[in-house]
Amino acid sequence: MLEVKDLHVTVEGSEILKGLSLTVNAGEVHAIMGPNGAGKSTLSAVIAGKDGYEVTSGSITFEGRDVLEMEIEERAQAGLLLGFQYPVEIPGVKNIYLLKAALNAQRVARGEGEIPAPEFMKLVKEKINFMKMDSSFLQRAVNEGFSGGEKKRNEILQMLVLQPKLAMLDEIDSGLDIDAMKVVAQGVNSLRDPERGILIVTHYQRLLDHVEPDVVHVLVDGRIVKSGDKDLALELESRGYDWLVEESAA
Amino acid sequence: MASQEMEQLVRREYKQGFVTDIESDTMPPGLDENTIAFISHKKGEPEWMLEWRLDAYRQWLKMTSPSWAHLDYPPIDYQAISYYSAPKKPEDRPQSLDEVDPKLLETYEKLGIPLHERAALAGVAVDAVFDSVSVTTTFKEKLSEAGVIFCSISEAIRNYPELVKQYMGTVVPKGDNYFAALNSAVFTDGSFVFVPEGVTCPMELSTYFRINAANTGQFERTLIICEKQAQVSYLEGCTAPMRDENQLHAAVVELVALEDAYIKYSTVQNWYPGDEDGKGGIYNFVTKRGDCRGDRSRISWTQVETGSAITWKYPSCVLRGKDSVGEFYSVAVTNNRQQADTGTKMIHIGENTRSTIVSKGISAGRANQSYRGLVKIGPRAKNARNFTQCDSLLIGDQCGAHTFPYQEIGNSTATVEHEATTSKIGEDQLFYCQSRGISEEDAVNMIVNGFCKDVFQELPMEFAVEAEALLNVTLEGAVG
Numbered sequence: 162m163l164e165v166k167d168l169h170v171t172v173e174g175s176e177i178l179k180g181l182s183l184t185v186n187a188g189e190v191h192a193i194m195g196p197n198g199a200g201k202s203t204l205s206a207v208i209a210g211k212d213g214y215e216v217t218s219g220s221i222t223f224e225g226r227d228v229l230e231m232e233i234e235e236r237a238q239a240g241l242l243l244g245f246q247y248p249v250e251i252p253g254v255k256n257i258y259l260l261k262a263a264l265n266a267q268r269v270a271r272g273e274g275e276i277p278a279p280e281f282m283k284l285v286k287e288k289i290n291f292m293k294m295d296s297s298f299l300q301r302a303v304n305e306g307f308s309g310g311e312k313k314r315n316e317i318l319q320m321l322v323l324q325p326k327l328a329m330l331d332e333i334d335s336g337l338d339i340d341a342m343k344v345v346a347q348g349v350n351s352l353r354d355p356e357r358g359i360l361i362v363t364h365y366q367r368l369l370d371h372v373e374p375d376v377v378h379v380l381v382d383g384r385i386v387k388s389g390d391k392d393l394a395l396e397l398e399s400r401g402y403d404w405l406v407e408e409s410a411a
Numbered sequence: 412m413a414s415q416e417m418e419q420l421v422r423r424e425y426k427q428g429f430v431t432d433i434e435s436d437t438m439p440p441g442l443d444e445n446t447i448a449f450i451s452h453k454k455g456e457p458e459w460m461l462e463w464r465l466d467a468y469r470q471w472l473k474m475t476s477p478s479w480a481h482l483d484y485p486p487i488d489y490q491a492i493s494y495y496s497a498p499k500k501p502e503d504r505p506q507s508l509d510e511v512d513p514k515l516l517e518t519y520e521k522l523g524i525p526l527h528e529r530a531a532l533a534g535v536a537v538d539a540v541f542d543s544v545s546v547t548t549t550f551k552e553k554l555s556e557a558g559v560i561f562c563s564i565s566e567a568i569r570n571y572p573e574l575v576k577q578y579m580g581t582v583v584p585k586g587d588n589y590f591a592a593l594n595s596a597v598f599t600d601g602s603f604v605f606v607p608e609g610v611t612c613p614m615e616l617s618t619y620f621r622i623n624a625a626n627t628g629q630f631e632r633t634l635i636i637c638e639k640q641a642q643v644s645y646l647e648g649c650t651a652p653m654r655d656e657n658q659l660h661a662a663v664v665e666l667v668a669l670e671d672a673y674i675k676y677s678t679v680q681n682w683y684p685g686d687e688d689g690k691g692g693i694y695n696f697v698t699k700r701g702d703c704r705g706d707r708s709r710i711s712w713t714q715v716e717t718g719s720a721i722t723w724k725y726p727s728c729v730l731r732g733k734d735s736v737g738e739f740y741s742v743a744v745t746n747n748r749q750q751a752d753t754g755t756k757m758i759h760i761g762e763n764t765r766s767t768i769v770s771k772g773i774s775a776g777r778a779n780q781s782y783r784g785l786v787k788i789g790p791r792a793k794n795a796r797n798f799t800q801c802d803s804l805l806i807g808d809q810c811g812a813h814t815f816p817y818q819e820i821g822n823s824t825a826t827v828e829h830e831a832t833t834s835k836i837g838e839d840q841l842f843y844c845q846s847r848g849i850s851e852e853d854a855v856n857m858i859v860n861g862f863c864k865d866v867f868q869e870l871p872m873e874f875a876v877e878a879e880a881l882l883n884v885t886l887e888g889a890v891g
Contacts, residue, residue, distance in 0.1 A: 209846050212838060237848035249839045253861025262857065263847035270848065302861065319847065 162187050162358050163208075163241075163327055168219035170200075170207055177203045179383035180219070185327065188355040192369055192394060193362045195380035196402040201362045202246065204380070205329045209243040210236050223327065237263075238270035240326030244316040244333050250304040256315065257299035260285065260322055267323060288321040291351065293344050310341035317348035327358040334368035346371030366398035381409045438495040444468065447596055450495050454565045454599070457572060463585070467595030470586035477589055480752040481781040481813055484694065484721050492659060494597045494630070550614070557613050559643075560605040564632050567603035574605055578636055582665035582702045582729070590661040590696040590723070598632035598663070606641035606672075615871055617646040631662040637672035639705065644675040646874060660719075661696045670705030670732065675713070677870055678726075679878055681885075682718035687747050687776075692720025699726035703735035703764075711738040712755070713869045715878045717885040720749060725783065727756035730764035730792070737766040740866040742878070744885050745778030745810070754783035754815075759792035759825070768799040771863050774810035775886055781813040788825040796826045803833040804862050806855065806886070856883040 163185040170178040177200045185191050195201050207214045208221060210233035221228040223241055231239065251259070265275045276284075289296055292314050304312050313333055320328050330349065334342060349372045352359060361374065369377075369391065377393040378385045381402065386409040387393065397405075438449060447468055451461040476487070554561055560571065568575050585595040606612050637643055647664075660682065666674050676699075685692025695718075701710035712726040722745075728737025739755040757766035766786065774780045786797045803812035814831055836858055844854035860867070860879050867875045 211842055211846075233842065233845040234848050234850050237846055243846050245843065249837060249843050251840050251843070251858060251861055253864035254857055259844070259847070259857070262849055262853065263844075266850065266853070267848040323847070 162224050163360070164220075164222045165204075165208075166220045166222075168204075168207070168221065169217045170203055171215045171217055172203065172213060176217075177214075177383055178207070181380070181384055183378065183385065185358040185360055187326075187358055189375045190353065190359040190361065190372065191376045191378065192374035193360065193378050193380055193385075194364070194366070194394065194397055196406065197364065199380045200383045201364075201380050202331055205243055205331045205360070205362055208236075208241060208329060209233065234266065235270075237323075237325075238267050242320060242323055242325035242328055244313075244320060244328065244330040246332040246335060248304050248312050248316055250302070250306075252302050252305055254303050255299065256301055256303050257285065259303050260299075260319065263319070264323060285322060288318055291321065292318050292348055294318065309336035310338065313337060313345055314341065314348070317345055320352060321348060326356070327360065328352055329360045329362070331362045332364065333361070334363055334365065342368065343371060366394045369394045379405055381406050384409070438493055440491050440493045442489050442492070442494060442597070446494050450597060450599060453495060454568070456565075456568055459572075459576070460568055463580070464596050467585040467592050468597075471589065471592035471596055474586070474589045474592055480723055480783075481779065481815075482721055482723065482750050482752050483779075484750070487659060487694070489593075495599060553613055557610055558607045559610060559612050560603065561616055562603055564598070564601040564603045564634065567634070571603070571605070574636070575603070575634070578667055579632075579634055579665065582667060582700050583663050583698050588698060591663050591698040594630050594632060594661045594663045594698070598630045600630070601632035601634075601662070602645075603633070604635040604643060604645060606637045606643045608638040608669075609640045610638075611641070612643040615644045615646055629660050631660075631664075633662070633664040634667075635665070635674060635676070636667045637669060637674050637708075639669045640671045641669075642673045644871060645677070646871065647676065647678045648680050658691075659694050659696075662698070664697070664699040664726075666699075666701035666710055668701065668703050668705060668708035668710050668732075668735075671707045672705060673709045673711075674701060675711045676701070676726075677874060678712075678714040678716075679874060679881065680714065680716045680718055680722075681881060683720075684718050684747065684749050685720040692749070693718065694721040695719040695724065696721075697724040699724065700729065701727070701737070702729045703732050703737060703761075705735070706732040706761070707734045708732050709736040709738075711736075711740070711869070713738075713740040713866065714742070715866070715870070715881065716741070716743040716751060716753060717881055719751075722749075722751035722753055724751075724753045725755055727758065728766060729758045729760065730766065730795075731760045732764075733761045734763045734765075735761055736764070738869075739766075739768045739770070740869040741770045742773070742863045742866045742882070743771070743780060744773045744882060745775070745780045746885055747776040747778060749776075749778045750780070751778075752781045752783055754781075754785075756785040756787070757797055759786075759788040759795040759797070762791065762793045762795075764792055764795045766795075766797045768797070768801070769865050770799075770801045771866055772801075772803040772812055773806065773859060773862070773882075773886070774803070774812050775806035777809045779811045779813075781815060783815040783817075785817040785819070786827055786829075787819040788821050788827070790821040793822060793824045794826075795822075795824075797828065799827075799829045799831075800865075801829070801831045802862070803831075804859065805833065805835045806859075808835075855886060859883075859886060 165181060165183040168178050168181045193201055216229055223239060228236060261281055268276060294314055333345060337345060374391055377389055377391060379387040386405055444465060447464050451464055583591050586592050604616060635645060668674050682693035682695060703710055710728050716722055726739060730737050737757050743751050743753050745751050755768055768784055770782050772780045772782055782801050788795045801814055805812055812833055816829055818827055820827060840858050841854050845851060859882055867878055870878055
């Protein structure tokens with residue numbers, strides 16, 4: 162469903178992605194790992210459409226559509242959703258309001274019409290319980306005063322409510338204690354579906370103990386230098402990234 | 412005939428003496444003592460009122476227009492303004508909505524204004540559209556049962572001269588400032604509210620329900636009095652863009668709260684801001700002041716300012732009574748070429764007086780906005796407290812926000828807190844919302860409304876909903 166071909170991206174004049182190619186099919190969970198500064202977060206940001214990233218060559222297609230030609234919100238409406246590493250605070254805007262606005266914007270774009278309020282409340286209640294979050298979260302301002310773990314849970318909650326076709330999770334495991342990690346992993350696992358692709362960007366292997374990937378890619382210096390199954394993640398855990406960095410430099 | 416020639420002709424005729432001209436409905440441009448006598452006569456005022464006006468005029472002549480505000484506009488020619496025009500006759504007004512500018516109607520639609528109200532706002536001859544009499548009658552009956560007086564200021568001068576004499580000009584004196592003096596000389600319209608001791612006004616009062624409200628004048632004068640333990644909530648203005656041919660507006664609002672009284676005054680101001688270059692917009696120079704005269708009295712100003720080319724406005728509280736409370740909640744939005752210099756003054760005189768100021772300024776386009784606030788704590792105001800929060804939000808990179816806080820602390824027991832922030836509408840916030848599928852415009856609206864929430868929640872319920880819609884319309888196209 163997602164096809165990235167020979168992608169070159171520069172940020173403020175320096176090239177971060179240097180010919181990255183990647184294919185994610187429906188039903189697959191992909192993990193992108195790599196050392197700091199390899200370009201992991203750049204990849205998900207470019208796919209989501211963040212400003213300040215210049216694609217100099219290459220292509221991204223999603224279900225046959227040229228992603229780079231789409232507005233940010235169109236990408237989300239098409240089913241591409243990014244879970245943020247550092248989600249921003251929006252003072253005065255209730256969490257539930259954002260959720261509802263997002264869901265309705267996506268539904269309307271798909272020609273489904275807005276969700277009836279009782280149905281929405283039922284859906285949200287079910288998902289928030291699943292994420293072991295207190296319903297008071299819904300009445301708080303978006304991410305305002307949330308702890309790191311609460312922010313991450315909230316990102317997953319949005320995924321569960323919005324049900325994207327391709328879920329991208331950027332360092333969703335950073336700053337989580339082990340209990341929070343389990344809840345987040347449980348949330349991600351519940352997103353697994355034959356119709357859905359999942360792309361996990363992570364520095365550490367530990368999330369992958371709980372969410373088993375089908376494919377693991379190692380990103381070094383703007384390119385995928387090695388792909389394999391979940392065992393590759395374990396190998397990285399024990400050997401680190403240096404050997405791959407050296408291999409790719411050679 | 413060129414309008415200039417016409418004006419000259421009209422003026423010449425006028426110079427032959429206003430007595431022969433007294434039956435005419437509109438006065439030619441120009442301001443002198445005759446003009447004031449004409450207005451006073453037209454309004455059927457007693458002699459003392461005319462003297463009051465003339466005294467204000469003589470003071471005004473000696474004053475100069477203030478120049479300290481952070482505003483830029485050409486000098487106003489006061490001789491080029493017409494100071495009196497009678498309400499338009501029904502036959503001169505649009506007869507149905509079909510005759511009204513479709514663009515205006517489109518805006519009403521976006522604001523969700525009910526159909527019958529749209530007609531009234533657009534200046535359609537109201538009787539041709541809906542029967543306003545029944546609404547007004549029910550309304551008046553309810554008020555008189557409670558003993559509340561609510562009428563136009565002109566009626567009050569004729570029917571309740573003692574009350575007017577006792578209170579008018581005691582909060583904003585005739586010579587208080589340039590624009591207040593001008594207003595005192597030439598005011599033609601406005602509201603009068605009197606709530607007697609112990610009475611809580613049974614409903615929210617709104618200019619909308621006042622008879623002749625469709626003809627809000629350019630020099631409005633409003634006087635609200637709450638006796639001991641009385642309460643009232645007053646709504647001024649309207650979220651819909653008001654049609655008005657007068658460019659200069661200089662209103663005066665005086666509030667008097669006696670012991671344990673509470674006055675809540677909410678404004679939504681949406682005068683015509685001019686076109687994208689600021690041409691043709693309203694100049695709005697307003698003096699609003701509340702006097703917490705009695706112990707434990709409370710006055711609360713809430714304003715949402717989105718209109719006008721120029722806004723000069725500082726709703727203030729004089730906290731005279733012990734334990735009295737003053738509040739100011741404000742959202743001011745400026746877009747395109749709009750300029751606003753607005754804020755408040757909290758004058759603490761009595762012991763244990765408290766004041767709260769929450770000001771939210773939003774600038775977009777090439778607009779300029781200033782918050783100007785004074786917190787003054789007098790030597791006798793022991794244990795006075797003030798809290799000020801003043802936030803500015805910028806949209807785009809060609810607009811400006813300025814903060815001018817003044818503090819004069821006259822004793823050592825006072826507690827004064829001031830918090831201020833200026834932020835640009837965050838690209839990260841926008842990206843976050845958009846990456847959830849929300850359009851840029853909806854995302855801006857959501858973020859801006861969130862920013863204003865502290866103030867909106869002070870507005871009466873239905874006003875708050877309208878205010879949100881209004882903000883969205885005002886900022887349409889501000890980003891992107």
